Amino acid sequence: MDAYNFIKDSIINGKFTPGMRLAEESLAKELNLSRTPVREAIKQLEAEGLVVPLKRGVSVRQFTNEDIRQIYDLRTLLEGYAASQAAVYRTTEDIEKMETANVLYEKAIAEYTEADINSITDIVDVNQQFHEAIVTAAKNDHIHFHISKVVVVPIVFRSFYWYNYFQLHQSLEVHKIILNAIKNKEPDRARIAMHEHIYQGRDHVLTHLEKIKNSHLLK
Numbered sequence: 001m002d003a004y005n006f007i008k009d010s011i012i013n014g015k016f017t018p019g020m021r022l023a024e025e026s027l028a029k030e031l032n033l034s035r036t037p038v039r040e041a042i043k044q045l046e047a048e049g050l051v052v053p054l055k056r057g058v059s060v061r062q063f064t065n066e067d068i069r070q071i072y073d074l075r076t077l078l079e080g081y082a083a084s085q086a087a088v089y090r091t092t093e094d095i096e097k098m099e100t101a102n103v104l105y106e107k108a109i110a111e112y113t114e115a116d117i118n119s120i121t122d123i124v125d126v127n128q129q130f131h132e133a134i135v136t137a138a139k140n141d142h143i144h145f146h147i148s149k150v151v152v153v154p155i156v157f158r159s160f161y162w163y164n165y166f167q168l169h170q171s172l173e174v175h176k177i178i179l180n181a182i183k184n185k186e187p188d189r190a191r192i193a194m195h196e197h198i199y200q201g202r203d204h205v206l207t208h209l210e211k212i213k214n215s216h217l218l219k
Contacts, residue, residue: 021057024038078147079194083181089137159201181193
């Protein structure tokens with residue numbers, strides 16, 4: 001695995017925790033690479049907002065509750081608009097891609113094992129496939145660019161890590177509502193359903209962060 005994907009995956013799955021310092025030298029040694037590809041990977045991850053610079057090296061970015069609210073608020077606006085536009089401009093091929101993604105999503109949920117990183121990664125990947133199919137159907141490259149800047153994968157991963165089986169099925173049902181609205185060319189319904197879908201994700205993350213915070217205070 002190349003340096004970029006190794007570091008990114010390690011941040012997403014929690015091997016590299018928020019606030020953890022990452023040093024080029026130790027990463028290069030672990031990956032058996034020179035420091036140049038590691039340095040380039042870190043620059044790319046910094047541009048994506050997954051790491052932040054220190055006086056020496058970088059650290060994994062920590063997200064405050066306010067960060068999460070702002071990120072999800074932006075996602076809601078952008079993806080809600082994308083869903084509404086998809087309902088206007090979607091093609092038969094776009095619908096087929098969304099349907100395929102949802103079939104894979106349902107399959108991944110059926111094979112889900114709680115707190116298993118591999119099964120959660122599968123769910124995250126096919127969920128992203130569904131959302132990307134909607135953005136593609138909107139026929140607006142500018143939306144795609146801006147959404148890519150606010151979909152912070154570690155937050156998405158943690159939200160699914162904390163989902164139970166019932167909540168995953170709720171997410172699948174909302175996917176079906178969004179898909180049907182787009183298929184039936186109902187832009188307002190598609191936008192509203194997407195808004196609720198993303199806000200549910202936001203509330204889920206914030207609730208669990210609050211539980212973690214309270215558990216630490218009790219220790």
